[in-house]
Amino acid sequence: VTEIAVFAVFAAAALVSAVVVVAHRNPVYSTMSLVVTLLSTAVLFVLLGSPFLAVLQVD
Amino acid sequence: VSAELVAVLAKTGLWVFALLQVAPVMLWLERRAPAFMQDRLGPNRVGPLGLLQGIADAVKFIFKEDTIPSGADRGLFLLAPALALVPALTTFVVLPFGPTVEIAGHTTALVVVDSDVGILVFLSLASLGVYSLVLAGWSSNNKWSLIGSIRASAQMISYELALTTTVVCALIPAGAMNLGAVVDYQREGLWQVVTQPLGFLVFLVAAFAETNRLPFDLPEAESELVAGYHTEYGSMRFAMFFMGEYMSMTTLAALGVTLYFGGWSLPFVDFSGFSGLVQALLGFGVIMLKVGLWLFFFIWVRWTFPRFRYDQLMHLGWKVLLPLALVQFVATAALVVGGVL
Numbered sequence: 049v050t051e052i053a054v055f056a057v058f059a060a061a062a063l064v065s066a067v068v069v070v071a072h073r074n075p076v077y078s079t080m081s082l083v084v085t086l087l088s089t090a091v092l093f094v095l096l097g098s099p100f101l102a103v104l105q106v107d
Numbered sequence: 108v109s110a111e112l113v114a115v116l117a118k119t120g121l122w123v124f125a126l127l128q129v130a131p132v133m134l135w136l137e138r139r140a141p142a143f144m145q146d147r148l149g150p151n152r153v154g155p156l157g158l159l160q161g162i163a164d165a166v167k168f169i170f171k172e173d174t175i176p177s178g179a180d181r182g183l184f185l186l187a188p189a190l191a192l193v194p195a196l197t198t199f200v201v202l203p204f205g206p207t208v209e210i211a212g213h214t215t216a217l218v219v220v221d222s223d224v225g226i227l228v229f230l231s232l233a234s235l236g237v238y239s240l241v242l243a244g245w246s247s248n249n250k251w252s253l254i255g256s257i258r259a260s261a262q263m264i265s266y267e268l269a270l271t272t273t274v275v276c277a278l279i280p281a282g283a284m285n286l287g288a289v290v291d292y293q294r295e296g297l298w299q300v301v302t303q304p305l306g307f308l309v310f311l312v313a314a315f316a317e318t319n320r321l322p323f324d325l326p327e328a329e330s331e332l333v334a335g336y337h338t339e340y341g342s343m344r345f346a347m348f349f350m351g352e353y354m355s356m357t358t359l360a361a362l363g364v365t366l367y368f369g370g371w372s373l374p375f376v377d378f379s380g381f382s383g384l385v386q387a388l389l390g391f392g393v394i395m396l397k398v399g400l401w402l403f404f405f406i407w408v409r410w411t412f413p414r415f416r417y418d419q420l421m422h423l424g425w426k427v428l429l430p431l432a433l434v435q436f437v438a439t440a441a442l443v444v445g446g447v448l
Contacts, residue, residue, distance in 0.1 A: 076183070076245060083238065099224050106231040 055095055062088035114215045121387075122199045122219065125395060129357045130350040131161025133402060140403065141410040171342040178248035179339065187246060188340065188347035190239035195354030197232045201225035202361050203287040204371045205390030208383035217371075217387050218287060225286045226278060229362060230271060233317075236355060237263050240326065240336050243348070247339040255335025258417065259326035262316055265424040266323075270313035272432035273306040276439045277366040280448045286362075290370035298374075300367040302448060306435040307367045309428050314363060316424065318356045320405055322412040325420055360401035361394060368397050 061084060068081040086105055093102035135150070135158060142149025150157040175184060205217030222228055237260050244256020277299055278284060281292035293299055300307045316323040327335030337348045364370060371390035372378075378386045415423070442448040 076180075076242075080183070080238075080242070099222055100227070103224050103227040103231050106235070 051095060055092065058088040058091040058095075061085075062092070110213045111215075114210075114213065115219060118217070118219045119200070121204075121391060122202075123196065125391070126196065126199065126354045126357060127350075129402075130353045131165070133353045133356075133406075134161045134164060136403070137406055137409075140406050144407075144410055165346070168343050168346040173342040173344065174339075176248055176339050180246040180248070183242045183246035184339075185344075187239050187243035188344045188351075190242065191236070191348050191351030192354070193239070194233045194236040195351045195358060198229050198358045199361065201228050201286055202358070202365055202370075202394075203290055204394050205387050206379070208386050210383035210387070215383075216287065217390060221287065222285065224284055226274060226284045229286075229358075230267075230274070233355070233359070234263075234267065236351075239348075239351070243340070244336040247336070249339050251332045251334075252336050252338045255326045255332045255338070258332075259319060259336060262319070262323065262325060262420060262424075265421060266313045266316035266428070269309055269424060269428040269432045270317060272429065272436055273303075273310040273313070274362075274366065276303055276306040276432070276435045277310075279436075279439050279443055286365050286370070289366060290372060293369040294372045298367060298369045303367070303435060303439060305431055306439070307363075309432045309435065310363060310367070312423075312428060314359050315405070315408065316420070318352065318359060318405075320356070321409040322415050323420060324414060325417055356402060356405060357398060360398045360405075363401060364394060364397040370394060 065081040065084040065088065069078045069085065072078045072081065090102040090105040093099075093105055138160070139149040139151075139157060150160045153159040153163045175181060200219040201222060203216070203218040203221075207214060207216045209215075218225075220228070240256045240259040240263075242256075244252040244254075244259070247253070278289060280299070280302070281289045283289070289299075296302075315321075319326050326332075327337070332338070337345055340348060371394045373393055378389050381389065439448065
């Protein structure tokens with residue numbers, strides 16, 4: 049149950065911030081939401097049990 | 108509540124408690140130590156030996172007015188100081204402070220996250236610190252802040268390269284990315300400061316640049332940039348940058364101690380006879396003692412060397428430190444292949 053909740057939160061965060069990247073008028077906000085997208089994807093990799101990919105995703 | 112959760116919370120609590128104590132102690136030491144070096148007394152009015160100076164400063168920070176410049180980007184301006192604390196309060200999770208012990212019938216490794224990619228977690232979380240500086244400089248709507256943050260990001264990216272290369276050198280002999288394995292390797296043989304002196308030197312210099320300490324404090328060079336990226340910050344928001352900087356120094360020093368000075372272990376001393384809890388506290392005490400000496404060295408250097416010029420900084424980073432780190436890399440690899448290390 050915890051896993052599904054974490055997945056739901058971070059999958060939603062990844063999708064929303066990915067939309068913000070292309071939709072926002074201010075490039076600085078776009079960059080920051082790109083960072084949020086990458087971090088959320090990293091969390092998804094952790095959930096899938098591959099910490100190595102998660103770390104590479106952050107960098 | 109499972110025993111595992113309690114163990115993780117206890118270990119995290121120990122680190123966070125220690126890290127939060129660092130800022131006031133360093134604040135005091137940073138004024139007292141150079142005062143004695145310069146034949147003066149330094150702050151000695153607040154409490155015995157001036158030890159309560161940190162509390163006086165905290166009270167002052169809390170009661171100051173919290174201002175936001177009129178042209179600032181409000182959201183990012185408020186976010187930046189909080190981001191400054193993220194790397195400082197997350198990177199410690201992979202630093203070991205003892206062996207695997209048994210506490211209250213429960214076997215646990217004395218590290219918050221015993222990960223096989225430990226050092227990568229440390230480096231990638233530490234690299235997130237750049238965002239806080241860039242956002243602080245950009246959102247302040249102030250040209251000094253912006254120049255300071257651009258300098259900071261260029262400097263951190265340049266020196267991260269040399270730093271990471273020396274870290275790789277330090278991992279090769281142990282053959283693992285788990286920092287516990289690096290400590291175990293040094294317990295069986297020599298400290299790596301002896302076997303990799305060149306790598307240690309490059310790591311040390313790069314650590315100064317990564318934490319924006321003199322002689323590499325170009326991002327906040329007072330004489331040219333007022334205060335760099337945190338020019339427009341006051342009150343507790345400035346204090347958060349301040350604490351973030353000292354905590355980053357502490358975690359980076361702890362990484363250096365783990366890679367080059369045997370981490371939580373002491374030569375010729377064996378803790379394994381004690382109970383698990385005592386081993387944990389002893390290990391933590393040893394690593395904090397070594398980190399404390401390292402932090403004193405940071406202060407000592409700050410009051411000894413003048414600031415570099417910007418082109419000298421880039422010259423040193425790219426044309427001196429990086430080649431030296433690569434020399435150490437080839438040398439270490441050759442020694443390991445040759446069976447010496």
